[in-house]
Amino acid sequence: MYAHCIPVQGSERGAIYDLNKEKILYVPKSMIDLIGYLKKFTIKECREMVDSDEYFNEYVDYLIEHDMAFKTNTPMRFPDLDLAFHSHERISNAVIEYTAGAYDIRALFHDLNLLRCKHVELRLPKPDMDGIQLKQMLRNSNSTTIRSIDIHMVYSEIVGDKDFHALLDDNKKVRSITVYGSKSRTSDYTRNLHYVLNDLEIETRKHFPANVFVVNMKFFTESHHHNVYYHKKVCIDRTGAIKNCLLHSKSFGTFSEANRLQDIDKDPEFTKLWNIRPDDIEEVRELEARYAMLFSQDIKCEDGKYYLIEPSGKI
Amino acid sequence: MANNKKQSSENSNLESPFLEELLVKLPIGFRFMVKTETESIGELYRRVRFSQSRLHQSKQYMNYASFKPLSNILLQEQDPETEHTHE
Numbered sequence: 001m002y003a004h005c006i007p008v009q010g011s012e013r014g015a016i017y018d019l020n021k022e023k024i025l026y027v028p029k030s031m032i033d034l035i036g037y038l039k040k041f042t043i044k045e046c047r048e049m050v051d052s053d054e055y056f057n058e059y060v061d062y063l064i065e066h067d068m069a070f071k072t073n074t075p076m077r078f079p080d081l082d083l084a085f086h087s088h089e090r091i092s093n094a095v096i097e098y099t100a101g102a103y104d105i106r107a108l109f110h111d112l113n114l115l116r117c118k119h120v121e122l123r124l125p126k127p128d129m130d131g132i133q134l135k136q137m138l139r140n141s142n143s144t145t146i147r148s149i150d151i152h153m154v155y156s157e158i159v160g161d162k163d164f165h166a167l168l169d170d171n172k173k174v175r176s177i178t179v180y181g182s183k184s185r186t187s188d189y190t191r192n193l194h195y196v197l198n199d200l201e202i203e204t205r206k207h208f209p210a211n212v213f214v215v216n217m218k219f220f221t222e223s224h225h226h227n228v229y230y231h232k233k234v235c236i237d238r239t240g241a242i243k244n245c246l247l248h249s250k251s252f253g254t255f256s257e258a259n260r261l262q263d264i265d266k267d268p269e270f271t272k273l274w275n276i277r278p279d280d281i282e283e284v285r286e287l288e289a290r291y292a293m294l295f296s297q298d299i300k301c302e303d304g305k306y307y308l309i310e311p312s313g314k315i
Numbered sequence: 316m317a318n319n320k321k322q323s324s325e326n327s328n329l330e331s332p333f334l335e336e337l338l339v340k341l342p343i344g345f346r347f348m349v350k351t352e353t354e355s356i357g358e359l360y361r362r363v364r365f366s367q368s369r370l371h372q373s374k375q376y377m378n379y380a381s382f383k384p385l386s387n388i389l390l391q392e393q394d395p396e397t398e399h400t401h402e
Contacts, residue, residue: 092381093381093385095385095386113368113370113371114370116371118381119380119381119385120385121385121386121388142366143366143367143368143369144366144368145366145368145371145376146366147366147376147377147378147379148378148379148380148381150385152388172378173366173378175378175380178390194390196390198390203388203390204387204388206387206388207387208384208386208387208389209389209391212389212391214382214383214384216382218382218383219382219383222383228383233385235386245386245387246386246387247387294383294384296386296387
């Protein structure tokens with residue numbers, strides 16, 4: 001197998017993650033077993049182990065045809081991919097829900113800079129800021145380590161199309177703007193400015209869909225060691241409460257002058273969810289796509305086993 | 316026709332990345348290639364260095380998107396018919 005094509009066994013079927021093409025190929029469990037044998041033994045030895053020559057040839061041809069494997073006399077020259085995951089950020093992403101004057105947003109951006117935060121999702125659930133205020137708020141992200149900002153905000157009469165374009169021109173860190181509850185304006189897809197009919201409050205209450213898979217090298221390696229959804233993430237709700245996720249009720253204090261974010265990653269209670277891997281969660285540990293899934297549900301621990309707390313009873 | 320296209324490109328301030336002497340030798344498709352600032356194309360922002368942090372002693376932070384979704388929000392494309400019924 002090519003190093004970037006990694007087989008994963010599930011309870012009902014197997015999957016081969018092609019991390020270069022960023023796709024998953026679902027295969028029978030027996031093919032994953034065969035790939036395991038082919039790593040240890042030569043083709044000739046494997047052929048002798050397998051009952052049917054036809055079945056063996058079919059599987060090997062399938063892997064080669066799909067550009068996932070090749071024949072070689074020197075397999076030792078093609079080592080497996082190192083699945084270690086390292087990142088230098090103390091907090092890599094933040095979800096900020098903000099209403100005008102709720103807390104000191106300048107201090108928050110300062111703290112995120114100290115934590116080397118890279119990506120921010122900014123939610124503005126109330127139409128209480130005009131274009132100039134938005135621009136001023138986002139200027140706090142200049143001279144920080146933040147590399148991208150995605151804005152989700154409710155439709156406001158006082159922020160016009162020109163204001164959004166001025167905002168995108170002024171702050172290149174803004175990667176996308178999504179305006180909810182709006183049908184009177186036209187989206188500009190080239191600039192990632194979207195007007196949608198959806199209700200922001202409803203969208204924020206939904207879990208990340210279980211049928212959406214994220215296949216890439218970083219996601220795959222991170223999910224082997226951490227919970228990708230919670231790992232190095234901090235969320236601040238509209239009242240300033242510090243959380244692991246805005247869907248959770250549990251908070252770790254309110255962001256204020258006395259309770260800053262600077263040492264949040266050193267709180268063992270806050271980081272508890274970071275290291276619960278998909279392999280540790282009972283409902284998902286046998287899913288073949290578990291290294292490409294994002295679980296936004298809270299996690300409970302019973303008898304040393306982890307379970308997802310899912311209101312609808314399904315993943 | 317290619318020359319007309321080239322002229323219209325020049326008129327709209329779109330510059331060819333190739334010299335005219337080279338374009339004569341190249342296949343006709345090369346005349347349709349124009350230079351554009353990466354800053355003007357949202358998808359290419361990742362190549363633009365623009366940020367700095369004195370605290371971290373860096374002036375060359377590049378913009379790029381996260382490799383994973385940041386939160387539970389995921390907007391999926393709606394069927395136009397469904398959208399119509401909402402209205």
